[in-house]
Each structure stands twice: as C-alpha cells, then as structure tokens.
Amino acid sequence: MVFAVEEINHSKTLLPGVKLGYHISDSCGPPLWALRAALSLVGGDSTSCNSAEPPDYSTEGIKERTGDRLVPLIIGGASTVEGQILSRILGPLSVPLISYLASCPCLNDRLQYPNFFRTIPSDIYQARAIAQLAIRFNWTWIGAVIANNDYGHVAIKVFQEETQGARVCLAFVETLDRENIVSDARRAALTIQASAARVILMFTWYTDVKELFMQLAKINVTDRQFLASEAWSTSGDLLQNVVTSKVASGVVGVAIRSSAMPGFENYLRNLNPIHHPDDEFLKEFWQAKFGCAPEATNLFSYSPSSFKSVTLTQMYGKGHPLNISASSPAKGSLQKASLPPCSGTESLEGVEHPFTDTSQLRVTYNVYLAVYAAAHALHRLLSCPDGDSSPRNNSSTCSYLKHFAPIELLQHLNNVNFTTPQGEMFYFQGADIPAKYDLVNWQKTLEGSQKLVLIGRVDGLDLHLNESAIQWSTGSNQVPISVCSKSCPPGTREANRKGEPLCCFDCIPCAAGEISNKTGSLHCERCPLEFWSNVERTACIPRQLDFLSFNEILGITLTTAAVFGTIVTTAVFMVFLCYRQTPMVRANNSELSFLLLLSLKLCFLCSLVFIGRPSVWSCRLQQAAFGISFVLCVSCLQVKTIVVLAAFRSARPGAEALIRWFGPGQQRGSVCLLTCIQIIICAIWLSLSPPVPQRDLGFQGSKVTLECAMASVVGFSLVLGYIGLLACTCLLLAFLARKLPDNFNEAKLITFSMLIFCAVWVAFVPAYVSSSGKYTVAVEIFAILASSYGLLFCIFAPKCFIILLRPEKNNKKHIMAR
Template sequence: MSVQVLSLLPLSVPVLLLCAVCRDGMGFSVVEETLQEKCVNMDTLQNLDGNGFYQDGDVIIGALINIHNLAAIPDLSFTTKAKLAPCLNFEENSVQWAQAIRFAVEEINRSPSLLPGVQLGYHVMDSCSRYPHSLTAAMSMISGGNETCGITRPAKVLIGDSSSTQSILLSRTLRPLQIAVISYLASCPCLSDRQKYPNFFRTVPSDAYQARTMAQMAKRFGWTWVGAVVADNDYGRGAVQVFEEEIKGTGICLAFYHTLYREQLAKDVARAAATVQASSARVILVFSWYMDVEVFLLELIRRNVTDRLFLASEIWSTSTYLLANPQLYTIAKGTLGVALRSAPIPGFDAHLRQLHPSRYPDDEFLRTLWENTFGCSFMKSSSKAIQKALPPCSGRESLEGVHSEFTDTSQLTVTYNIYLAVYAAAHALHTLLECTPRNNSDTKIKPKCSSPDNITPAQLLQHIGQVHFTTQLGEEFYFQDGSIPPVYNLVNWQRASDGSLQYVSIGRVDGNQLIINESAISWPGDSGKIPVSVCTSECLPGTRKAIKKGLPVCCFDCLPCTEGEISNSTGSIKCYRCPQEFWSNSFRNECVPRETEFLSFRETMGITLVSVAISGAIITATVAVIFLYHKSTPVVKANNSELSFLLLLSLKLCFLCSLVFVGQPSLWSCRIQQAAFGISFVLCISCILVKTIVVLFAFHSTRPGSSALIRWFGPSQQRGSVLVFTSVQVVICAIWLSVSPPSPHRNFGIQGSKVILECTVGSVVGFACVLGYIGFLAAVCFLLAFFARKLPDNFNEAKLITFSMLIFCAVWIAFVPAYVSSPGKYSIAVEIFAILASSFGLLLCIFIPKCYIILLKPENNTKRFLMGKA
C-alpha cells in the first residue's frame, strides 16, 4: 500500500502521516493516536495553510476549492529543497463556492432537526487547480494541519475537488484511509467505477450523460462532422471517449480532436484554432475550463473564424465571465450548451451581502475579494504587492448594491452542488450518530445525537453511500453509483436587446429524455438556419454512398446508380434494382415501366425491309411474266421453263416470307415465319439443284453412250426430285413445331430499359437442322455448278448458278455471327436481310442475264447462238 500511495504524491505531501499508516496497518485511528501522543509538524511548506479558513466543530468537513486556477512555474533545478509554487489567477466565483460551505454549515448548526447537539466545523483550502496543491491540502486537512498543530481537528470527509484528474488522485490516495471524497464538479465517467473509486461521490452527473446529450443533439440536427477541443485531462478526454462511443453506428464522425494543456495553452490554442480554420466541420464540441475557452475563442476571432457553432460543456455554458466579454459577442452567438441544473438557496444572497472581512478575519479569500472589489488593501493582507499599490480599506465598504460574479445568485449551479454535498455529509452523520428522528412524536424526548468523538471516516463513508433525503426544494437526493441522476438544462447564447450576450433555456435533459424547443434557438450568423456540418453532403436520390478508403464513414463519394437501379431517398447507402417489368428513369430515382420494342411496320427499319421485300416479290413476278410471255424462245426453253417458273415461285415466297418476321410476335407468327422461311428456301435451292443436274446431263448426253441420262432424268423425275428435297424440310419443320416450337418471348436482358418482344427458336437443334439442310443443298448445288464451269460460254447457266450459290453461301455464312451478336429486334432485321440478300442474289444472277437477252438482245435469243461453241 505504501508504494501505491507514495507513487501518486508530490514531494510536498506529508509523508510522516503515510508512514504511520503503513507501519501499523490499522488505518486512520493510528494516525489519531499518533497525533494525540505527540504533536508533529507534518509539513513545513509555505503557500498552504495561509490560503484557506477554518471553523472548529465536533466534526470537521474539509473542502477543496480552486480559488486560483494556475500555479507559478516550479523550480525544477533541484538545487534547493522543493517548495510548493504560489497560486495565481484569482477567481471571484470560486469564493462564492467557498462561502456555500460556510453558509451550509452555519445553517445546519442552527437546525433543530438535523444533527441536534452536534456542531459542524469546516476547513476550506485552495486547490489551485493543481494536484500538488490539492493533495497537500487534503493531507493537511485530514491530519489536522501543519501550522496550528494541536488546535485544528482532522477532517472526517472531504468535499472536492473540481477537477476530475485531481479527484481521481484524491480518491486513490485516500482510499486506503477510507475517507470519503464528495466532488461538486468532477464529472469524468471513469469515476463511476465503484471498484476503483469506492470512496468517491459527487453531486454532479457523470459526463457520460452530457456527452450522450451532445451526441443526441448532433443526430437530431444532422451534424455528421463534428470537431472536438477539450481539456488535456480526464474531464476532456473522458468526454470525447463517451461521445465517440455514443456516435458509433449513427453516421456521425469526429472530424478532429485537440487538447488544451494549461501550461502550454498558447501553443495548444494556436494548433487547435488552425485545425478548426482548415476543417469543414462547422460544429465544435468544447469541454474545457471557461478561461481556457476564452483564449481559444479569441484566437479564432484573430483568425477571422466566426462561423462555427460551439457545443458547450457545463463548465462554461453558463459562464457570466465569457458572456460579459464584448469581444466574444459575434463568435459565441448561437452556442448550444449543457448546463448543470440551477436551484435557489434561500438566504444565501443575504449571507453574501452581509459578509465583511472583520467578521471572518482569518478568511484570506474574502480579504482578497474585498481588495479586488473595492480597490483597497488590508494592512495584514498577505498580498504585499497590493498593499503598496492600493490605499487601506476603511472598513465601511459593503457588498450591498455590488453586482459581480461573487454576488450574482441568479443561477446557482456549482454553488448549489457544494451546498448539496455539505448536506449529504450532514445527513450521513445524522444517521451514523443515531440522532433522534425529527418526526418523533414523544415531546419528552429531546433531539440529540450520540457523541461524535468516536466515529471514524470509514463509518462515515459507509453511511454517505446510503444517504437518502429530501431537499428544501422537495426533491429527493440520493447517490446512484456515486453520482446523482442526470438532470441538465439546455441553454442557447442569444443576443439581448442591448447587443450583449445572454443564455436562454431552450430545453432540458431528464434521464435519457432530450426535450428541445427548436423554435426558441438562435443560430449563428444572420440566416437563422440550422448550420450544416458534414464532411460530404448527403447523396441525392439517384446516387449512393461510396466510402472513401482511409477516411471516416462520414466522408464518401456519391456514385450514380447503375441502369436498372434506383435510390429514392437522400443519403441512401445502396441502390435497389427495379422489378423485372420496370426500369430506372434517367435520374435513377424512380422505376418506370419498360418500353416494349419489336421490329414494327411503323418504324424506318421495318418500313425499309418491307419495301425491299415487296419490291423483290414484284421484280420476281415481273420476271415470271417476261418468261411466260417469251416461253417459246430458245433462252426460256433451254433453261427448263417448268423449273424456272417453279424457281420464280419459290423466290417470290422467299421475299414474302420475310414479311412474317415484321410486326409484334404472336404464337402463330413465330411458328409460321421459321417454317415458311425453311420450306421456301429449300424449294428454291431444290429447283436450282435440279436445274444444275439437268444442265450437266444435257451436255454430257452429247457424248457416245450418254443419251440415256437425259431420258432417265426427264420432267417427271425433276418434279419428283424437287418434291422429295422439299419434303425432307417439311418433315424437319413438322417435327420441330410439334416437339419444341418457336414462341413469343419477352426478353429483359438485352436492352435494360426495353422489353424486347421476340420469337424464341424453341429447339435449337430443330433450328440448326433447318439451316443445316438448306446449307447442305446449297453446298451440293454449288459443287455441281462448279463442275459445270467448262461448258460453252454462250450458254452460261452453270456459271450463273455458280455465282448465285456463291452469293447465297456467303450471305448465310455471314448471317450466323451477325445474328448471334445482334441485340433485340436487330437480330430479326439481320435474318430478314439475309433472306432478302440471298433471294436477290439468286434472282439477279440466274434470271437478269436471261431477261437482258430476251428484252435487249433478241438477236442472241436463238438456238444457234446458244449452241455456237458446243
């Protein structure tokens, strides 16, 4: 235990007291016995007992008040004995806090029902806002002092300190001695750990609730990018830690986090202000002492950064010192703060007004306040510098009519917390001393308590944890995990009619319930609008958030939704795919019905293909008429007129079957178009194939012994051959249509915004057989025509068939990849084009040269000319 305690203490802590405890191991009673046996000078340090005041009593309540907020820089040369540095920066409002101790004790001593027959005393010392002073003062109070040995009593309980860090050190140091510590302003959430700090209590809520409240406000007003500037101690760091825990998973991020250390305040303030100036965060969380906040705000003004909203912690949200500074009127307007609950203390204002140094000559704090207020000095004042500069006080000065931080009792927050702390200790003593109940009905029993001489701090510590009483305002008071239940006021800094700043209540926090009157809030700037504090503006409908790698989740890119997906809300983290029958509009914020698409008779491409098909059919009919009119001429007769007319009929069917592919697909159109296409082309190729065979047989029959060939393959055999070849295709189509016929289909996957109405082939094998059979006949025809290429030039039937089949094969070979790669209606257009191109190739190559001879070269339309080179 000695190692743990001594490691936390500065050189100035009374070591002899600790050694007595360590040697005996019996706690505080050993110290008391030691002090009774022999008066020991526990500490010879200066700047300690002279900075405080003492009132004797049966039980002493010690109190640590930070009357000063800074200590002089200590001498760290270690060439002389270490001394406690003198305190600097006197604070008037802290003197009011000290007077709350005196007022509460005097009020309790006058009470007939609370601690009857027991006189409370107090010992108030300055903690100087520094742990060496705080620890040294605490050890001095619990040991009975150092300059008045044998006169003052040791304190049984300590009220203080204001700082969380100092309260942590006090609690850990005094825990082995089982001395209770009741803080009035230490709000670090870490102090709620009863395992580590079983002797710590406080009359202020934990900062966990305050930081949680600020996180709730940030969420409510849409501030997702919040900066933090906090004190470099457990108070500030603990608040940021709770704030970060509260904003997890809420979409709120901490933009930056800077600490302010008082010993290097100028450097830290400059660094923090530069970060605020460069950051896009417009809302800044500030947990720091009000005088440090002033330096920070003034630095921002110097940098012309006046468009920020500050979330103020309770320690400065109601600071009259800051509100009275005209330089802060512009930058601090609109500040939102969490304030400790304020409550009146009846009679306290009169107590302050009636104070005079002559009534309390040992109160150094009151003398200093008097000198600062009235510009005079007391001859016995310890402040020698003031004595030289100021005239002596007359003694007729009065605080009546004086308006200052000290006399202002309109908003008692910390003062009321100290007042409650004294009453908590008094009620614990009342229970411990088994005082007569105040509501005892027996008039013969006089109110009294048992003797306080034998009570120990450990006993008092146990009863403080169980204290439960009703305040003068009718409210229940009790400790919950060492703290009081959270009750806060929410304040807003607004401009008064005279241009100054004042804070106005705009809501409250009761437990976990946040109540805000938004209409009562005055926002920074002249727009009167809620500030926007985001790293990236919320993504609009039609886009989604995409987190930037290495940055907080609040910093993101807004990526547009892909086709077929939408986001119809602001700040969407993902895009949602439209139902199958719908597609996203151009803004990607709404699903609209898909547009139906097919090769229509009304569109340009459909009209063009239909026109070409009809033109082909008309040309074919015209050729047929020409051949019919000149059927007795040698050219027509030489080309087997019956096969020629059948070929022209099949070509006409080929042209006309392409019309079935145009228009909205239906069950019957899908089945007819493929069957008509397959049968028409087989009929056409069959006629050409038979014509080719006839040509070959005709010219080979001139050889000896070959006359039987032409007789064997006569007209009936030719017609039969065409019928057989065509029948095979008819059978293939019949099987295809009966097993797995083509059918209309709504294709959603080709063009996302459109529904393609098309005919599926049904059986791919059936479709391949139809095309394969056509290709097979065409290949055979091409080979036979190729073998007939040596025939006489004047009779060029075989040569024309060769060219026509070459075009036919080239078209359909190119058709396959073009058909597969063409989307939607364009695949239908490709198939129609292939039909028309191959049909025109056959028509032009086979019949146009003959029409040329018939119409333009009739002199060549003779048998002699045709057989001239035979």
C-alpha cells in the first residue's frame, strides 16, 4: 500500500498537485478489534492491540472531523465477518471500504453494504471454475471437504448448481470447524479413505487443510486428487511441508490472479529503518532478520495531518499482503536491551526471504489495485468543471482543494474506470470486479520438493487451460478417474439405481430397433421405420426385404406340397381317362369329374403364384387365380350333387321331366354361369382397387415384409364370400342326398369333402387376420392346399381304390345294388 501511495504521489497524471497520506493500524485479529481500529482511524484517534479499555464506538469524533480535509477511505476487512461488521457500521457514515480478501457473495448486496467494494472476485466465480474443471475431466463422483461457514457452504452450493445438468454428484460433504479441527479432520480423513471418490474438492483454510493432510498421512491415503480453492492453493507453508508432499501431490487449484508490479522488488530491497523511522513493521522485521536494533527513533512521530492533502486510511489484518508481523510493540517487538545496535550497513540486497519474493504477487496486487481505485475516485472528485482549472497549472485537478463529504468520494468510487500501470482495465461491477483467477498445479521438482506451476487462467466464465502442462496425483499426464459407475459403452444406456444418486447407474442394453452410438448415453434412440439396429445396437442398418421365397424352408415345403398335389391330381386324371368306359367312371358323371380334376389342378398350381417376390402382376394374378379356381371346383361339386338329387327324384312317378332339365348341356351351363359370376367380381375388384406390392413397416424387426397389400378389403371379402356361399349350398345339398339308396352314393363323399373344405376356410379367417408378414401368405397357401387335398382324397380316393385295387366291384351290378 505504501509503495502504491508513493507511486501515485510521484505521478504527473494521476492527482497532480495532490499528495496522499495514509495511516496503518493493526486489526489484531478479532472482528471487534478491527471495528475499534477502523473507528479510531475514521475519528482520528489511535489505538493499540494491548489496550485494556473496551473499544469506544461513539461516532462523535467522526462528526467533529467532517469539516476538515481528512476524508477517510478504509482498505481492509480481510475476512467476510470483518467486512460485514465494518460495512454496516461505516455505511451510515458513507465511509468507503475496499477489501482485498473478503470474497463472500453475500457482500454483493448493495442495500445492506452500499459502501463496500473489493478487489478480489466473489467466491461464486471460483466455485464455477472448479465446476467447469470437474465437467471437463468427466469427474462425476467427487468428495468435498469445506469450512463450516459461509465460505464453504456458499461455494459448495454454487458448485452443485453449476454441475447439476452435467450429472456430477457429491459422494460426501465433510465440514471442518476450527474449534474442533483435530477431530473433524480425523473424521473427514476416514470418510475420504472409505469413499470411492478419487477427486476431493476442498473449500477451507490452509491451516485446516494442513491438519487434514496430517490425518490422511497417518492412515496412508496418498492416491487422491485434490482440487484447491484460492484459500490454500498457493500456500507456501503447505507446498514446503514434507507430509503434504506425500499426500497431496498434483493438486490443481484456483488462485488469486498474480501480476507483476514493476519497481516493487527494488522498493522492498531498498527499505531501511533509517529512512523510515516511523515504520514499526519494518523495525521489527529488521530486528528479526539482522539481529540488531535500529537507532532509537520516535516511531509515532508521523501524523497524517502533516500532509496538506486528503488522507487515505488503511487497516491491515492478519495475513496482510506483505507478510509483516503486525503485532503491537508491547507484545511482539524484540527487547532492545538484548540486541546490539545496527551498524547502518545492513541491506536487503541479495537477501532471500519471503518478504522480498515478488514472483507471486496475489493478495499484494489486490491491495495495489485498491489504492489505485481510491486514487482514481479521488481524481474524479477533484477534477474541475470545464474552464475552471488554473491556466498556469497544466493539470486536470482544480487549483484549490474543495471541501467534500465522504459520500461524494463513495459516489465516484462506484463509477471508477481506469487502466492500471500494467495495462489492465479496472472497474467495479457493484461491489465486485471482473472475475480473474490463475489456475495452478503443484508439481514435484527433481529435488523432491513441490513447486507452484501456472497451468491456465479464468477470465469471467471462460476457462483457459493447458492440459498438457498438468502433473496429476498419479505422477503423470494421465487424468485421474473419479466415477461412481463407469460410462456405459455404445449399445447400452444408463439406468439409475433406485435410491442412489444420478451418477450411480447400471448399463442396460438397448432394445431391438434402438441404438446408442456414443459412450454414456442416457437414452437409446429408435431407428427410422426403414432401418433396424445391428447386433451390437450401435448403428441403424437398412431393414432387409422379406417375403415368402422359393429358397427358404417354408417356401420349399409349400412348393413341394403344391407340386405333389398337382402330380397326384394328374395321376388321378390319367386313371379316370384310362378307365373312362368303366361303370365307376361313367356312373359319376365323367365329364364333371374331369372338369373337377382340372379345377383341383388349378387350385394346386395357383398356390405357387403366392410364393416369390411380389410384383404388380403377381399380386393381381394371385387372388384372381385363387378365386376362380375354387369357384370352378365348388361349382362342379354343386352340379354333381344336384344331378344326384335329380336322378333319384326322377325315379318317382310323374318326375321324369326333372332329369331333362339337368342334362349335360345344362350341367356345363350351370358350371360356367357360377364361375362367370366370380370372374366378374374379380374383374371389377382388380380394375378398381387391385392388390399392390407394399412394404409392411409396421412389423418391428430387422426385416421389412414385401407383401401384396389389399387396397380393397371389400373386394377380397366378396371373393371369399362367394366361395363360401357356394360351399355352404353344396354342403347342404350333399347332406340332403347322403342317405339316398345306392351302393355307391357320391353324395356322401361330397358331404365329407365339403365339411373339410368349410372347416379349413372357417379356421383360415382368424389365422389370416392374426398373422403378419410372409406368414399371412403362408396361411392362405396352406388353406388352399389343405382344402384341395381334402376334396381330392375324399372324392377320388375311394373311386381309385375300386378301379385299381378292387376291379371286381367296378361293374354296373355292384354299383346299382341297394
């Protein structure tokens, strides 16, 4: 802070003609002592840590100074509690408070803390940055150890909110209380040891982390990857600790951004108590470092009022950026009597000490920014209106110092916007500044110690990371794995386990027709209608065309049955042709018998049209051939039955003319008429709405059935209905003629054949409706073959048996016998 003030006082552009003053007071640790120090600074009083009197919180001293040119601005409040207390008390007085270390998001509330500013980002941003790291490296099962206060609880809440959509779960959350740090650290260490989480997030102070690492070392837990918050990621005490190096190698953390301040190292090395007799901190440091006592001087001879300027007041707390002990002289100073006087030649040039190490300026840089922010706000406040500046003083400030109130400085601080000497844009967003962090990694050196390595940065919500530069806890560049369940491979999906977090799941194979083509899929995607999943369920492949072909077993079986039926029918036809003059053939109306055999042969052959790849003409020919062939067959049977009935009825007196109406011409005409009706039905059906080849995409499977789709169900129903009408009529007539007196009554054979025929086709309807794909065609072929075989064997088998095996019965006497 002193360096920044002196740098500003020497600047020709910032506050020209104005010199800044400062006063440093020790906050002594407890927040109430910090408040007492702040009030004394604002009121112009002094205090010390070893004062036995209680702090006086009267604001009278402040009121008495409002008319003076001492307008205070406090740089301090190193903790959230201090920041809250100071801001609440100083808020009504409009005294600006700039903190360099209080990072709680709660301080963003401008209604409660209107005078609060800070040069460190809110903890929200570092929690978001660590959440992005977890998502980036696919760590879905993370343990957390946090401080049992706002710092820890707010950070872990933000972390969970940021990772909610990325399925990152917390395996456990352990809290550490500083009052019970040993027992809490031991409990947290045992939890870490028992957990499957290999990545541990820690939002707590470095002293608490040190105790936890000691407990982990006792139980030999050395294989965890730790994610560090800015509170301990750059702790030199932890980096150089031997126990820590065994437990926490490869730590990755978020750190307060570091920036160089040109001239600061030379400034530190040129410090000497001789030149700064009023600097108590430097005097104590000199005594500790060189073991001598500087010349006795009046350490408190300095007074801010000696400057004819506005006074900036800073309060330093524990762990201030320069790492100088801020204890009071009565408690912390060395006894002068036991130390020899210094020679005056002592110097910090060439001295290696944390005090002179400017390689990692983090909190220090925050203080530097705070001073510059205050100076620029004051510069804006002191700037003259247009035309009001002194012509002989080439400056932007007025030639006179205005009297102003603290609230005026506070208003200008809200709108401050400038470029730092390092070239960075600086401005406040409410109480905050734009979030900027460094990403650091603890890496082992060749000597076995650990060093801090910069591996990236955080700029707002953007994460810039050099992954190849990271040395993980494994000692290599291999990213640690920390998951509750391993990612599901392609072809499977994640299924949550009941009662467990989302990160714990089982891998379930995708169902048929569904795929997942990437690792860790939450759902399986259904393939398009014309595609189906492969065996691995990782890709959709085109569904194969499926139809009843001649090459498959079912097609070969049905083809064989149809060909065999055709051969048997042909054989029967040849037998009847050879024995056409015998009584057995002539007695059963040989002309209709030959026509019946021809129609049966057509029935067997028409079934072959149903087998093979459907085409436009095959679809039309199938149903037409089937309908006409069976109508021809049933018509022959019906006419034969009518002839039998007419023959026996004509034997009665007065019925001789009946047989004349059923002569050969009438029989042929009846068959043609009945068949023509079916031909007309088929012609109308096929001309208006014929069956067409169509892919059946509704069937879920790896194959697409190519079938003849019935565009008109009415047409198909009429064809079947007409066949059924003829079959039922024939069955009724045959049933009436079954007991006519004759040794060989063909009506009995027709009755049995039509019973089989009707039974087959009645069973066909539900089987046809319930079948799908090529099996629909197979059901229809089976019905055709079954009914054809039933007619063939029931009607012609007994006749062939007599003709071939019982020729002695093939005579008119036997046939006409009653």
